[in-house]
């Protein structure tokens with residue numbers, strides 16, 4: 001963490017956050033460069049989801065500094081933050097089960113130029129193409145819901161994506177598919193912050209990992225230095 005990073009797109013500095021009176025973020029510091037995939041790793045309750053919510057302004061009671069492309073966002077509203085080209089794919093996915101796949105895809109507002117067309121979405125997610133007309137009452141699998149949730153934020157034109165535990169509860173073959181999608185998005189120039197519990201998955205897609213513990217970032221480990229840091233990570237994560 002000592003070496004300054006070049007080409008920094010998101011810079012989070014001494015981020016504090018509260019749910020009412022409950023102080024849960026106690027000094028989150030991390031940086032993300034253009035085009036990187038970076039993970040936030042940590043035990044349950046460490047503050048990873050809250051960090052994503054604070055970046056989006058959804059956790060409104062926050063302090064410190066969050067700059068994106070040089071713009072200070074700490075006092076901005078979620079709507080204004082989204083318009084800078086940042087999108088969150090929440091853990092609960094937020095799929096409307098009464099709408100078809102295609103109707104779900106049509107929901108998000110366009111916040112920037114360059115949102116992916118529905119055709120391009122179907123190229124990236126062939127399963128969604130097959131299910132596009134599935135409508136009311138048709139239940140999508142967990143993997144399909146996750147893909148739809150990611151696909152939906154790609155429609156907005158956001159190029160900076162916050163993904164909250166996209167692999168949670170999914171079968172290994174689907175996890176692999178999501179890994180391929182994340183790599184494809186990186187190749188297309190997207191920048192991604194990933195909250196993950198699945199450490200093997202995180203290692204397969206990310207450039208760097210930040211460790212979150214009790215509302216603070218306590219370490220940064222480049223992906224190519226994971227092996228020599230395995231014991232340390234094991235202690236942090238309690239795995």
Ligand SMILES: Nc1ncnc2c1ncn2[C@@H]1O[C@H](COP(=O)(O)OP(=O)(O)OP(=O)(O)O)[C@@H](O)[C@H]1O
Pocket residue numbers: 019022024042043044045046047048049050051
């Ligand atoms: N809506 C809420 N109201 C009050 N406290 C909350 C709320 N959501 C989370 N917290 C608390 O904030 C702290 C950080 O939780 P957070 O969900 O950010 O952790 P996390 O690292 O994402 O873990 P998990 O993987 O369990 O989601 C925890 O102590 C949690 O109990």
